[in-house]
Amino acid sequence: MTSAELSRRRVMGAGLQVFAGALAAGCSAGPAPVRRLRLATGPEGGPYNAFGKALAQAVAASGRRLEIVPVSTAASVNNLRELDEGSVDLALAMADVAEDAVLGREPFPRPVAVSALARVYVNYTHLLVPADGPVTSVQQLAGRPVAAGAAGSGVQVVAGRVLQAAGLNDGPSPAAPRQLSLAASASALREGAVDALFWSGGVPTPALSGLARELPVRFLPLDGYVGALRERYGPVYTEVSLPAAVYGLTAPVGTVGVGNYLLARDDVPDSAVRELLQVVFERWRDLLREVTAGARLEPRFAISTGQVPLHPGAAAHYRSVYG
Template sequence: MTSPEWNRRRVVGAGLGAAAALSGCAGRPGPPRRLRLATGPEGGPYNAFGRALAEAVAADGGPLEITAVGTAASVDNLRKLDDGSVDLALAMADVAEGAVTGREPFSRPVALTALARVYVNHTHLVVPARGPVRAVADLAGRTVASGAEGSGVQVVADRVLRAAGPGTGRAPVRERHLGLDASVDALREGSADALFWSGGVPTPALSELAHGLPVRMLPLDGYVGALRERYGPVYSAVTLPAGAYGLTEPVGTIGVGNYLLARADVPDGVVRDLLRVLFGRWRDLLREVTAGARLEPRFAISTGAVPLHPGAVAHYRSVYG
Protein backbone atom coordinates (compact mmCIF):
# COMPACT_ATOMS: atom_id res chain seq x y z
CA MET A 1 0.00 0.00 0.00
CA THR A 2 1.36 3.41 -0.89
CA SER A 3 1.80 6.10 1.74
CA PRO A 4 -1.07 8.30 0.41
CA GLU A 5 -3.42 5.30 0.51
CA TRP A 6 -2.40 4.51 4.09
CA ASN A 7 -2.81 8.14 5.14
CA ARG A 8 -6.28 8.30 3.60
CA ARG A 9 -7.26 5.10 5.48
CA ARG A 10 -6.04 6.70 8.70
CA VAL A 11 -8.26 9.70 7.94
CA VAL A 12 -11.21 7.38 7.38
CA GLY A 13 -10.57 5.57 10.65
CA ALA A 14 -10.03 8.73 12.64
CA GLY A 15 -13.25 10.29 11.44
CA LEU A 16 -15.46 7.28 12.09
CA GLY A 17 -16.40 7.98 15.68
CA ALA A 18 -17.57 11.53 15.15
CA ALA A 19 -19.33 10.74 11.89
CA ALA A 20 -21.15 7.72 13.30
CA ALA A 21 -22.29 9.70 16.32
CA LEU A 22 -23.68 12.49 14.16
CA SER A 23 -25.39 10.09 11.77
CA GLY A 24 -26.85 7.98 14.52
CA CYS A 25 -28.37 10.99 16.28
CA ALA A 26 -29.87 12.40 13.12
CA GLY A 27 -31.68 9.25 12.00
CA ARG A 28 -33.54 9.04 8.69
CA PRO A 29 -35.67 12.13 8.05
CA GLY A 30 -39.40 11.72 7.64
CA PRO A 31 -40.15 14.11 4.74
CA PRO A 32 -38.06 13.92 1.55
CA ARG A 33 -34.67 15.56 1.64
CA ARG A 34 -34.30 17.55 -1.60
CA LEU A 35 -30.81 18.19 -2.94
CA ARG A 36 -29.70 20.19 -5.98
CA LEU A 37 -26.81 18.68 -7.95
CA ALA A 38 -24.77 20.96 -10.25
CA THR A 39 -23.89 18.93 -13.33
CA GLY A 40 -22.94 20.39 -16.71
CA PRO A 41 -24.36 21.48 -20.05
CA GLU A 42 -27.26 19.63 -21.63
CA GLY A 43 -25.99 16.62 -23.59
CA GLY A 44 -22.65 16.49 -21.75
CA PRO A 45 -21.37 13.64 -19.57
CA TYR A 46 -21.84 15.44 -16.23
CA ASN A 47 -25.43 16.21 -17.11
CA ALA A 48 -26.01 12.60 -18.16
CA PHE A 49 -24.41 11.27 -14.98
CA GLY A 50 -26.35 13.69 -12.79
CA ARG A 51 -29.68 12.79 -14.37
CA ALA A 52 -28.91 9.09 -14.09
CA LEU A 53 -28.01 9.51 -10.42
CA ALA A 54 -31.23 11.44 -9.78
CA GLU A 55 -33.21 8.63 -11.42
CA ALA A 56 -31.37 5.97 -9.42
CA VAL A 57 -32.08 7.82 -6.17
CA ALA A 58 -35.77 8.11 -7.09
CA ALA A 59 -35.96 4.41 -7.96
CA ASP A 60 -34.39 3.53 -4.61
CA GLY A 61 -37.55 4.73 -2.86
CA GLY A 62 -35.67 6.35 0.02
CA PRO A 63 -36.11 9.82 1.52
CA LEU A 64 -33.78 11.58 -0.93
CA GLU A 65 -34.75 13.58 -3.99
CA ILE A 66 -32.08 14.95 -6.34
CA THR A 67 -32.59 17.61 -8.98
CA ALA A 68 -29.90 17.74 -11.66
CA VAL A 69 -29.06 21.38 -12.47
CA GLY A 70 -27.56 22.23 -15.86
CA THR A 71 -24.43 24.41 -15.67
CA ALA A 72 -21.24 25.29 -17.55
CA ALA A 73 -19.53 22.45 -15.58
CA SER A 74 -16.65 22.27 -13.07
CA VAL A 75 -15.72 25.88 -12.24
CA ASP A 76 -19.30 27.06 -12.43
CA ASN A 77 -20.40 24.12 -10.28
CA LEU A 78 -18.01 24.94 -7.45
CA ARG A 79 -18.98 28.58 -7.46
CA LYS A 80 -22.60 27.51 -7.10
CA LEU A 81 -21.63 25.14 -4.28
CA ASP A 82 -19.80 28.00 -2.60
CA ASP A 83 -22.72 30.43 -2.81
CA GLY A 84 -25.20 27.83 -1.55
CA SER A 85 -27.37 27.63 -4.67
CA VAL A 86 -26.66 23.88 -4.91
CA ASP A 87 -25.92 21.16 -2.35
CA LEU A 88 -23.91 18.76 -4.52
CA ALA A 89 -21.62 19.19 -7.52
CA LEU A 90 -19.52 17.32 -10.03
CA ALA A 91 -16.08 18.70 -10.81
CA MET A 92 -12.75 17.68 -12.23
CA ALA A 93 -10.08 16.99 -9.61
CA ASP A 94 -7.74 19.75 -10.74
CA VAL A 95 -10.52 22.34 -10.47
CA ALA A 96 -11.64 21.00 -7.07
CA GLU A 97 -8.12 21.14 -5.67
CA GLY A 98 -7.73 24.66 -7.03
CA ALA A 99 -10.93 25.59 -5.20
CA VAL A 100 -9.89 24.25 -1.78
CA THR A 101 -6.44 25.86 -2.05
CA GLY A 102 -7.61 29.16 -3.57
CA ARG A 103 -5.59 28.60 -6.74
CA GLU A 104 -6.59 29.80 -10.21
CA PRO A 105 -9.31 30.16 -11.37
CA PHE A 106 -10.44 30.82 -7.77
CA SER A 107 -9.35 33.93 -5.89
CA ARG A 108 -9.78 32.41 -2.40
CA PRO A 109 -10.26 28.96 -0.85
CA VAL A 110 -13.71 27.42 -1.23
CA ALA A 111 -15.14 25.22 1.53
CA LEU A 112 -16.22 21.91 0.03
CA THR A 113 -16.04 18.21 0.79
CA ALA A 114 -15.71 15.11 -1.37
CA LEU A 115 -18.08 12.16 -1.45
CA ALA A 116 -16.27 10.09 -4.07
CA ARG A 117 -13.88 10.07 -6.97
CA VAL A 118 -16.18 8.51 -9.52
CA TYR A 119 -14.24 8.10 -12.79
CA VAL A 120 -11.26 9.43 -14.74
CA ASN A 121 -11.46 11.88 -17.62
CA HIS A 122 -9.19 11.46 -20.61
CA THR A 123 -7.94 14.68 -22.20
CA HIS A 124 -8.60 14.73 -25.94
CA LEU A 125 -6.77 17.11 -28.27
CA VAL A 126 -8.47 16.48 -31.60
CA VAL A 127 -7.34 17.65 -35.05
CA PRO A 128 -8.32 16.62 -38.59
CA ALA A 129 -6.28 13.57 -39.60
CA ARG A 130 -5.46 15.08 -42.99
CA GLY A 131 -4.44 18.45 -41.55
CA PRO A 132 -0.93 19.78 -40.83
CA VAL A 133 -1.12 19.68 -37.00
CA ARG A 134 0.78 16.70 -35.60
CA ALA A 135 1.98 18.05 -32.24
CA VAL A 136 0.99 20.72 -29.74
CA ALA A 137 3.79 22.97 -31.04
CA ASP A 138 2.05 23.04 -34.42
CA LEU A 139 -0.88 24.93 -32.87
CA ALA A 140 1.11 28.18 -32.82
CA GLY A 141 -0.87 30.81 -34.69
CA ARG A 142 -3.87 28.51 -35.07
CA THR A 143 -7.37 28.56 -33.60
CA VAL A 144 -8.16 26.09 -30.82
CA ALA A 145 -11.55 25.41 -29.25
CA SER A 146 -10.45 25.15 -25.64
CA GLY A 147 -13.61 24.51 -23.64
CA ALA A 148 -16.54 26.60 -22.47
CA GLU A 149 -16.11 29.42 -19.97
CA GLY A 150 -16.51 27.97 -16.48
CA SER A 151 -15.61 24.44 -17.54
CA GLY A 152 -12.86 22.12 -16.37
CA VAL A 153 -11.90 21.60 -20.02
CA GLN A 154 -10.88 25.25 -20.19
CA VAL A 155 -8.66 24.83 -17.13
CA VAL A 156 -6.79 21.77 -18.38
CA ALA A 157 -6.49 23.19 -21.91
CA ASP A 158 -4.96 26.43 -20.65
CA ARG A 159 -2.52 24.49 -18.46
CA VAL A 160 -1.45 22.20 -21.27
CA LEU A 161 -0.91 25.12 -23.65
CA ARG A 162 1.16 26.95 -21.03
CA ALA A 163 3.22 23.82 -20.35
CA ALA A 164 3.79 23.26 -24.06
CA GLY A 165 4.47 26.92 -24.86
CA PRO A 166 3.49 26.56 -28.54
CA GLY A 167 3.39 30.32 -29.01
CA THR A 168 6.93 30.96 -27.74
CA GLY A 169 8.77 32.99 -30.34
CA ARG A 170 5.88 32.61 -32.79
CA ALA A 171 2.27 33.61 -33.13
CA PRO A 172 0.25 32.66 -30.04
CA VAL A 173 -2.58 30.16 -30.06
CA ARG A 174 -5.98 31.76 -30.66
CA GLU A 175 -8.35 30.24 -28.11
CA ARG A 176 -12.11 30.08 -28.56
CA HIS A 177 -14.07 29.14 -25.45
CA LEU A 178 -16.70 26.80 -26.82
CA GLY A 179 -18.67 23.91 -25.37
CA LEU A 180 -18.31 20.43 -26.83
CA ASP A 181 -21.05 20.62 -29.46
CA ALA A 182 -19.91 24.03 -30.68
CA SER A 183 -16.27 22.83 -30.68
CA VAL A 184 -17.19 19.82 -32.83
CA ASP A 185 -19.06 22.06 -35.25
CA ALA A 186 -16.12 24.46 -35.45
CA LEU A 187 -13.64 21.66 -36.20
CA ARG A 188 -15.97 20.12 -38.77
CA GLU A 189 -16.52 23.41 -40.63
CA GLY A 190 -12.86 24.48 -40.39
CA SER A 191 -13.27 27.54 -38.15
CA ALA A 192 -11.13 25.79 -35.53
CA ASP A 193 -7.94 23.84 -36.19
CA ALA A 194 -8.15 21.74 -33.01
CA LEU A 195 -10.40 21.10 -30.05
CA PHE A 196 -9.78 20.15 -26.45
CA TRP A 197 -12.12 17.90 -24.56
CA SER A 198 -11.87 16.15 -21.19
CA GLY A 199 -14.25 13.26 -20.69
CA GLY A 200 -14.86 9.54 -20.77
CA VAL A 201 -13.89 7.21 -23.60
CA PRO A 202 -15.53 7.09 -25.99
CA THR A 203 -17.26 10.46 -25.90
CA PRO A 204 -20.28 10.03 -28.21
CA ALA A 205 -20.01 13.47 -29.83
CA LEU A 206 -16.39 12.77 -30.81
CA SER A 207 -17.24 9.29 -32.07
CA GLU A 208 -19.90 10.85 -34.28
CA LEU A 209 -17.42 13.46 -35.50
CA ALA A 210 -14.88 10.77 -36.37
CA HIS A 211 -17.43 8.92 -38.53
CA GLY A 212 -17.63 11.85 -40.93
CA LEU A 213 -14.23 13.49 -40.45
CA PRO A 214 -11.16 11.30 -39.89
CA VAL A 215 -9.39 12.68 -36.81
CA ARG A 216 -6.02 12.52 -35.12
CA MET A 217 -5.61 12.59 -31.34
CA LEU A 218 -2.44 14.42 -30.36
CA PRO A 219 -0.35 12.71 -27.66
CA LEU A 220 -0.25 14.66 -24.39
CA ASP A 221 1.32 12.22 -21.93
CA GLY A 222 4.67 13.97 -22.30
CA TYR A 223 3.26 16.94 -20.38
CA VAL A 224 2.09 14.95 -17.35
CA GLY A 225 5.37 15.44 -15.47
CA ALA A 226 5.34 19.22 -15.87
CA LEU A 227 1.70 19.44 -14.83
CA ARG A 228 2.24 17.26 -11.76
CA GLU A 229 5.27 19.31 -10.75
CA ARG A 230 3.27 22.53 -10.87
CA TYR A 231 -0.21 21.40 -9.84
CA GLY A 232 0.30 18.15 -7.90
CA PRO A 233 -0.71 14.53 -8.51
CA VAL A 234 -4.21 15.25 -9.85
CA TYR A 235 -2.82 14.48 -13.30
CA SER A 236 -1.77 11.03 -14.52
CA ALA A 237 -0.73 9.32 -17.74
CA VAL A 238 -3.58 7.39 -19.37
CA THR A 239 -4.27 5.98 -22.83
CA LEU A 240 -6.87 6.52 -25.49
CA PRO A 241 -7.25 2.93 -26.74
CA ALA A 242 -6.91 1.73 -30.29
CA GLY A 243 -10.32 1.41 -31.89
CA ALA A 244 -11.81 4.47 -30.20
CA TYR A 245 -12.53 7.26 -32.70
CA GLY A 246 -11.00 5.15 -35.47
CA LEU A 247 -7.54 5.18 -33.86
CA THR A 248 -5.25 2.48 -35.24
CA GLU A 249 -2.98 2.51 -32.19
CA PRO A 250 -3.16 3.75 -28.57
CA VAL A 251 -2.44 7.41 -27.85
CA GLY A 252 -0.99 8.53 -24.52
CA THR A 253 -2.72 11.45 -22.87
CA ILE A 254 -3.54 13.14 -19.55
CA GLY A 255 -5.98 11.69 -17.05
CA VAL A 256 -7.76 13.66 -14.34
CA GLY A 257 -10.34 12.36 -11.88
CA ASN A 258 -13.90 13.53 -11.43
CA TYR A 259 -15.26 14.12 -7.94
CA LEU A 260 -18.77 14.07 -6.54
CA LEU A 261 -18.70 16.91 -4.02
CA ALA A 262 -20.96 18.36 -1.33
CA ARG A 263 -21.34 21.29 0.97
CA ALA A 264 -20.11 20.40 4.45
CA ASP A 265 -23.56 21.12 5.93
CA VAL A 266 -25.27 18.30 4.02
CA PRO A 267 -26.29 15.88 6.82
CA ASP A 268 -24.15 12.78 7.32
CA GLY A 269 -27.09 10.42 7.02
CA VAL A 270 -28.04 11.96 3.68
CA VAL A 271 -24.51 11.41 2.37
CA ARG A 272 -24.55 7.78 3.48
CA ASP A 273 -27.90 7.19 1.76
CA LEU A 274 -26.59 8.79 -1.43
CA LEU A 275 -23.36 6.76 -1.44
CA ARG A 276 -25.30 3.55 -0.85
CA VAL A 277 -27.22 4.24 -4.08
CA LEU A 278 -24.07 5.33 -5.93
CA PHE A 279 -22.20 2.13 -5.11
CA GLY A 280 -25.27 0.00 -5.70
CA ARG A 281 -25.87 1.38 -9.20
CA TRP A 282 -22.38 2.37 -10.34
CA ARG A 283 -22.44 0.14 -13.43
CA ASP A 284 -25.53 1.90 -14.76
CA LEU A 285 -24.25 5.35 -13.83
CA LEU A 286 -20.80 4.98 -15.37
CA ARG A 287 -22.28 3.52 -18.53
CA GLU A 288 -23.55 7.03 -19.18
CA VAL A 289 -20.08 8.58 -19.27
CA THR A 290 -17.26 6.11 -19.92
CA ALA A 291 -16.74 2.51 -20.97
CA GLY A 292 -15.03 -0.12 -18.84
CA ALA A 293 -14.70 1.97 -15.66
CA ARG A 294 -15.21 0.53 -12.18
CA LEU A 295 -16.06 2.25 -8.91
CA GLU A 296 -14.40 0.77 -5.86
CA PRO A 297 -13.90 2.21 -2.35
CA ARG A 298 -10.11 2.30 -2.65
CA PHE A 299 -10.47 4.32 -5.84
CA ALA A 300 -13.33 6.48 -4.58
CA ILE A 301 -11.52 7.75 -1.47
CA SER A 302 -8.58 9.10 -3.50
CA THR A 303 -9.68 12.72 -3.42
CA GLY A 304 -6.29 14.34 -2.80
CA ALA A 305 -6.40 17.70 -1.03
CA VAL A 306 -10.21 17.72 -0.95
CA PRO A 307 -11.36 16.38 2.46
CA LEU A 308 -13.93 13.63 2.65
CA HIS A 309 -17.32 14.56 4.10
CA PRO A 310 -17.83 12.97 7.57
CA GLY A 311 -20.78 11.01 6.20
CA ALA A 312 -18.52 9.65 3.44
CA VAL A 313 -15.91 8.75 6.06
CA ALA A 314 -18.51 6.69 7.89
CA HIS A 315 -19.69 4.99 4.70
CA TYR A 316 -16.20 3.96 3.59
CA ARG A 317 -15.24 2.80 7.07
CA SER A 318 -18.28 0.51 7.05
CA VAL A 319 -17.18 -0.88 3.67
CA TYR A 320 -13.66 -1.59 4.89
CA GLY A 321 -14.98 -3.12 8.14
Protein backbone atom coordinates (compact mmCIF):
# COMPACT_ATOMS: atom_id res chain seq x y z
CA MET A 1 0.00 0.00 0.00
CA THR A 2 1.42 3.37 -0.99
CA SER A 3 1.70 6.26 1.45
CA ALA A 4 -0.99 8.16 -0.53
CA GLU A 5 -3.48 5.27 -0.14
CA LEU A 6 -2.71 5.04 3.58
CA SER A 7 -3.33 8.75 4.05
CA ARG A 8 -6.59 8.52 2.13
CA ARG A 9 -7.78 5.63 4.36
CA ARG A 10 -6.92 7.61 7.48
CA VAL A 11 -8.90 10.61 6.23
CA MET A 12 -11.92 8.47 5.34
CA GLY A 13 -11.78 6.72 8.73
CA ALA A 14 -11.67 10.02 10.55
CA GLY A 15 -14.60 11.30 8.51
CA LEU A 16 -16.70 8.25 9.35
CA GLN A 17 -15.92 8.70 13.04
CA VAL A 18 -17.03 12.35 12.91
CA PHE A 19 -20.23 11.38 11.07
CA ALA A 20 -20.97 8.61 13.57
CA GLY A 21 -20.38 10.96 16.48
CA ALA A 22 -22.68 13.59 14.99
CA LEU A 23 -25.36 10.99 14.32
CA ALA A 24 -25.15 9.69 17.89
CA ALA A 25 -25.37 13.21 19.26
CA GLY A 26 -28.42 13.94 17.13
CA CYS A 27 -30.15 10.76 18.24
CA SER A 28 -29.41 11.34 21.91
CA ALA A 29 -30.82 14.88 21.76
CA GLY A 30 -34.27 13.61 20.71
CA PRO A 31 -37.33 15.81 20.22
CA ALA A 32 -37.84 18.95 22.29
CA PRO A 33 -39.65 18.26 25.59
CA VAL A 34 -43.34 19.01 25.90
CA ARG A 35 -43.95 22.29 27.71
CA ARG A 36 -46.76 21.97 30.24
CA LEU A 37 -48.78 25.06 31.15
CA ARG A 38 -51.36 25.07 33.95
CA LEU A 39 -54.48 27.10 33.12
CA ALA A 40 -56.72 28.45 35.91
CA THR A 41 -60.29 28.25 34.62
CA GLY A 42 -63.39 28.30 36.84
CA PRO A 43 -65.85 25.98 38.60
CA GLU A 44 -66.91 22.70 37.02
CA GLY A 45 -69.81 23.24 34.63
CA GLY A 46 -69.05 26.94 34.13
CA PRO A 47 -68.01 28.69 30.91
CA TYR A 48 -64.36 29.19 31.90
CA ASN A 49 -64.07 25.51 32.71
CA ALA A 50 -65.63 24.59 29.36
CA PHE A 51 -63.29 26.95 27.50
CA GLY A 52 -60.25 25.57 29.34
CA LYS A 53 -61.11 21.97 28.53
CA ALA A 54 -61.78 22.82 24.89
CA LEU A 55 -58.45 24.65 24.66
CA ALA A 56 -56.59 21.70 26.20
CA GLN A 57 -58.17 19.35 23.64
CA ALA A 58 -57.41 21.69 20.75
CA VAL A 59 -53.75 22.02 21.76
CA ALA A 60 -53.41 18.25 22.18
CA ALA A 61 -54.90 17.67 18.71
CA SER A 62 -52.56 20.24 17.14
CA GLY A 63 -49.47 18.07 17.58
CA ARG A 64 -47.46 20.92 19.10
CA ARG A 65 -44.96 20.28 21.89
CA LEU A 66 -47.33 21.97 24.30
CA GLU A 67 -49.77 20.71 26.92
CA ILE A 68 -52.52 22.73 28.62
CA VAL A 69 -53.67 21.47 32.02
CA PRO A 70 -57.01 23.05 33.07
CA VAL A 71 -57.33 23.75 36.80
CA SER A 72 -60.79 24.23 38.34
CA THR A 73 -61.06 27.37 40.49
CA ALA A 74 -63.57 29.91 41.83
CA ALA A 75 -62.76 32.02 38.71
CA SER A 76 -61.45 35.55 38.09
CA VAL A 77 -60.17 36.93 41.42
CA ASN A 78 -58.94 33.54 42.52
CA ASN A 79 -57.25 33.01 39.13
CA LEU A 80 -55.27 36.25 39.37
CA ARG A 81 -54.09 35.33 42.85
CA GLU A 82 -52.93 31.93 41.62
CA LEU A 83 -51.06 33.56 38.74
CA ASP A 84 -49.39 35.91 41.20
CA GLU A 85 -48.39 33.02 43.46
CA GLY A 86 -47.02 31.02 40.53
CA SER A 87 -49.25 27.97 41.06
CA VAL A 88 -50.54 28.37 37.48
CA ASP A 89 -49.01 29.75 34.26
CA LEU A 90 -52.19 30.90 32.47
CA ALA A 91 -55.61 32.10 33.56
CA LEU A 92 -58.98 33.28 32.34
CA ALA A 93 -60.37 36.38 34.03
CA MET A 94 -62.88 39.14 33.51
CA ALA A 95 -61.33 42.36 32.23
CA ASP A 96 -62.38 44.46 35.22
CA VAL A 97 -60.71 42.06 37.66
CA ALA A 98 -57.60 41.82 35.47
CA GLU A 99 -57.28 45.61 35.46
CA ASP A 100 -57.76 45.70 39.23
CA ALA A 101 -54.88 43.23 39.55
CA VAL A 102 -52.52 45.09 37.21
CA LEU A 103 -53.28 48.43 38.91
CA GLY A 104 -53.15 47.03 42.44
CA ARG A 105 -56.77 47.98 43.19
CA GLU A 106 -58.92 46.22 45.77
CA PRO A 107 -59.09 43.25 46.29
CA PHE A 108 -55.40 43.11 45.31
CA PRO A 109 -53.00 44.70 47.85
CA ARG A 110 -50.37 45.46 45.19
CA PRO A 111 -49.97 45.28 41.39
CA VAL A 112 -49.80 41.77 39.94
CA ALA A 113 -47.26 41.11 37.17
CA VAL A 114 -49.41 39.51 34.48
CA SER A 115 -50.00 40.17 30.79
CA ALA A 116 -52.71 39.43 28.28
CA LEU A 117 -52.63 37.00 25.38
CA ALA A 118 -56.06 37.90 24.00
CA ARG A 119 -59.47 39.28 24.76
CA VAL A 120 -61.46 36.19 23.87
CA TYR A 121 -65.16 37.05 24.32
CA VAL A 122 -67.59 39.34 26.16
CA ASN A 123 -69.53 38.53 29.32
CA TYR A 124 -73.11 39.77 29.68
CA THR A 125 -74.26 40.72 33.16
CA HIS A 126 -77.54 38.97 33.97
CA LEU A 127 -79.87 40.03 36.77
CA LEU A 128 -82.85 37.68 37.14
CA VAL A 129 -85.87 37.86 39.42
CA PRO A 130 -89.03 35.71 39.52
CA ALA A 131 -91.46 37.01 36.90
CA ASP A 132 -94.38 36.93 39.33
CA GLY A 133 -92.39 38.48 42.21
CA PRO A 134 -92.51 42.05 43.56
CA VAL A 135 -89.13 43.18 42.18
CA THR A 136 -89.32 45.03 38.87
CA SER A 137 -86.25 47.30 39.19
CA VAL A 138 -82.80 47.25 40.73
CA GLN A 139 -83.87 49.84 43.33
CA GLN A 140 -86.44 47.40 44.69
CA LEU A 141 -83.65 45.06 45.78
CA ALA A 142 -83.16 47.25 48.85
CA GLY A 143 -83.17 45.05 51.94
CA ARG A 144 -83.56 41.86 49.91
CA PRO A 145 -81.26 38.81 49.69
CA VAL A 146 -79.43 38.66 46.36
CA ALA A 147 -77.28 35.84 44.95
CA ALA A 148 -74.19 37.79 43.95
CA GLY A 149 -71.61 35.24 42.80
CA ALA A 150 -69.18 32.89 44.49
CA ALA A 151 -66.36 34.19 46.66
CA GLY A 152 -63.33 34.93 44.47
CA SER A 153 -65.37 35.24 41.29
CA GLY A 154 -65.68 38.08 38.80
CA VAL A 155 -69.47 37.92 39.20
CA GLN A 156 -69.04 39.06 42.79
CA VAL A 157 -67.05 42.08 41.63
CA VAL A 158 -69.46 43.31 38.95
CA ALA A 159 -72.53 42.59 41.11
CA GLY A 160 -71.05 44.61 43.96
CA ARG A 161 -70.27 47.50 41.63
CA VAL A 162 -73.76 47.54 40.12
CA LEU A 163 -75.32 47.54 43.60
CA GLN A 164 -72.95 50.32 44.60
CA ALA A 165 -73.89 52.38 41.53
CA ALA A 166 -77.55 51.86 42.48
CA GLY A 167 -76.88 53.06 46.05
CA LEU A 168 -77.64 49.64 47.51
CA ASN A 169 -74.29 48.82 49.15
CA ASP A 170 -75.01 50.96 52.21
CA GLY A 171 -77.65 53.30 53.55
CA PRO A 172 -80.67 52.45 55.70
CA SER A 173 -81.73 49.43 53.65
CA PRO A 174 -78.90 47.92 51.57
CA ALA A 175 -79.29 44.79 49.48
CA ALA A 176 -78.03 41.63 51.16
CA PRO A 177 -75.57 39.88 48.81
CA ARG A 178 -75.06 36.15 49.26
CA GLN A 179 -71.88 34.45 48.04
CA LEU A 180 -73.21 31.57 45.96
CA SER A 181 -72.01 29.61 42.95
CA LEU A 182 -74.11 29.66 39.80
CA ALA A 183 -75.70 26.29 40.58
CA ALA A 184 -76.42 27.29 44.17
CA SER A 185 -77.76 30.69 42.99
CA ALA A 186 -80.21 29.02 40.59
CA SER A 187 -81.42 26.68 43.34
CA ALA A 188 -81.79 29.58 45.79
CA LEU A 189 -83.86 31.63 43.33
CA ARG A 190 -86.01 28.63 42.45
CA GLU A 191 -86.66 27.90 46.14
CA GLY A 192 -87.28 31.53 47.10
CA ALA A 193 -84.22 31.80 49.34
CA VAL A 194 -83.07 34.86 47.36
CA ASP A 195 -85.07 37.47 45.47
CA ALA A 196 -82.57 38.03 42.63
CA LEU A 197 -79.63 36.38 40.93
CA PHE A 198 -76.57 38.05 39.41
CA TRP A 199 -74.52 36.26 36.77
CA SER A 200 -71.85 37.35 34.31
CA GLY A 201 -71.22 35.05 31.37
CA GLY A 202 -71.80 34.21 27.74
CA VAL A 203 -75.22 34.11 26.12
CA PRO A 204 -77.02 31.88 26.57
CA THR A 205 -75.64 30.40 29.78
CA PRO A 206 -77.01 26.82 29.87
CA ALA A 207 -77.74 26.83 33.61
CA LEU A 208 -79.89 29.94 33.22
CA SER A 209 -81.63 28.55 30.16
CA GLY A 210 -82.57 25.54 32.26
CA LEU A 211 -83.73 27.76 35.12
CA ALA A 212 -85.89 29.88 32.78
CA ARG A 213 -87.64 26.72 31.54
CA GLU A 214 -88.52 25.74 35.12
CA LEU A 215 -89.32 29.13 36.62
CA PRO A 216 -90.80 32.15 34.86
CA VAL A 217 -88.16 34.87 35.28
CA ARG A 218 -87.72 38.55 34.50
CA PHE A 219 -84.36 40.03 33.40
CA LEU A 220 -83.84 43.50 34.84
CA PRO A 221 -82.12 46.09 32.59
CA LEU A 222 -78.74 47.32 33.82
CA ASP A 223 -77.61 49.54 30.93
CA GLY A 224 -78.52 52.63 32.94
CA TYR A 225 -75.56 51.93 35.23
CA VAL A 226 -72.91 51.64 32.51
CA GLY A 227 -72.13 55.36 32.59
CA ALA A 228 -71.47 55.38 36.35
CA LEU A 229 -69.31 52.27 36.07
CA ARG A 230 -67.26 53.73 33.21
CA GLU A 231 -66.81 57.02 35.07
CA ARG A 232 -65.34 55.21 38.05
CA TYR A 233 -63.55 52.25 36.44
CA GLY A 234 -62.96 53.30 32.84
CA PRO A 235 -64.04 51.79 29.49
CA VAL A 236 -63.66 48.21 30.69
CA TYR A 237 -67.48 48.27 30.98
CA THR A 238 -69.67 48.61 27.88
CA GLU A 239 -73.36 48.69 27.03
CA VAL A 240 -74.63 45.45 25.47
CA SER A 241 -78.00 43.72 25.13
CA LEU A 242 -79.26 40.27 25.91
CA PRO A 243 -80.85 39.47 22.54
CA ALA A 244 -84.49 38.60 22.02
CA ALA A 245 -85.23 34.87 21.88
CA VAL A 246 -82.55 33.75 24.37
CA TYR A 247 -84.06 32.61 27.67
CA GLY A 248 -87.48 33.14 26.09
CA LEU A 249 -87.07 36.94 25.96
CA THR A 250 -89.51 38.70 23.67
CA ALA A 251 -87.35 41.85 23.39
CA PRO A 252 -83.69 42.75 23.99
CA VAL A 253 -82.65 43.74 27.52
CA GLY A 254 -79.85 46.30 27.91
CA THR A 255 -77.13 45.37 30.34
CA VAL A 256 -73.43 45.68 31.27
CA GLY A 257 -70.79 43.98 29.15
CA VAL A 258 -67.23 43.18 30.24
CA GLY A 259 -64.55 41.32 28.30
CA ASN A 260 -62.77 38.11 29.24
CA TYR A 261 -59.00 37.86 28.92
CA LEU A 262 -56.68 34.93 28.46
CA LEU A 263 -53.75 35.89 30.69
CA ALA A 264 -50.24 34.64 31.41
CA ARG A 265 -47.46 35.15 33.87
CA ASP A 266 -44.75 37.37 32.43
CA ASP A 267 -42.21 34.52 32.63
CA VAL A 268 -44.10 32.21 30.24
CA PRO A 269 -41.76 31.92 27.21
CA ASP A 270 -42.63 33.92 24.11
CA SER A 271 -42.41 30.79 21.95
CA ALA A 272 -45.03 28.97 24.04
CA VAL A 273 -47.36 31.98 23.87
CA ARG A 274 -47.04 32.18 20.09
CA GLU A 275 -47.79 28.47 19.68
CA LEU A 276 -50.79 28.73 21.98
CA LEU A 277 -52.24 31.70 20.11
CA GLN A 278 -51.84 29.88 16.81
CA VAL A 279 -54.14 27.18 18.18
CA VAL A 280 -56.58 29.74 19.64
CA PHE A 281 -57.04 31.47 16.29
CA GLU A 282 -57.16 28.23 14.33
CA ARG A 283 -59.82 26.71 16.60
CA TRP A 284 -61.75 29.70 18.00
CA ARG A 285 -65.10 28.38 16.75
CA ASP A 286 -64.66 25.20 18.78
CA LEU A 287 -63.44 27.11 21.83
CA LEU A 288 -66.41 29.49 21.90
CA ARG A 289 -69.13 27.05 20.88
CA GLU A 290 -69.97 26.03 24.47
CA VAL A 291 -69.36 29.50 25.92
CA THR A 292 -71.32 32.12 24.00
CA ALA A 293 -73.45 31.92 20.88
CA GLY A 294 -72.58 33.88 17.75
CA ALA A 295 -69.26 35.25 19.03
CA ARG A 296 -66.26 35.72 16.75
CA LEU A 297 -62.59 36.09 17.65
CA GLU A 298 -60.82 38.66 15.49
CA PRO A 299 -57.35 40.19 15.98
CA ARG A 300 -58.61 43.77 16.34
CA PHE A 301 -60.92 42.54 19.09
CA ALA A 302 -58.32 40.24 20.68
CA ILE A 303 -55.68 42.95 21.19
CA SER A 304 -58.10 45.31 22.98
CA THR A 305 -56.90 44.56 26.50
CA GLY A 306 -57.10 48.03 28.04
CA GLN A 307 -54.76 48.59 30.98
CA VAL A 308 -53.45 45.02 30.81
CA PRO A 309 -50.33 44.93 28.60
CA LEU A 310 -49.95 42.32 25.90
CA HIS A 311 -47.39 39.61 26.60
CA PRO A 312 -44.31 40.09 24.35
CA GLY A 313 -45.00 36.71 22.76
CA ALA A 314 -48.57 37.76 22.01
CA ALA A 315 -47.43 41.07 20.50
CA ALA A 316 -44.93 39.18 18.33
CA HIS A 317 -47.69 36.78 17.19
CA TYR A 318 -50.04 39.59 16.14
CA ARG A 319 -47.23 41.45 14.32
CA SER A 320 -46.07 38.35 12.46
CA VAL A 321 -49.55 37.33 11.30
CA TYR A 322 -51.38 40.61 10.88
CA GLY A 323 -48.61 43.16 10.45
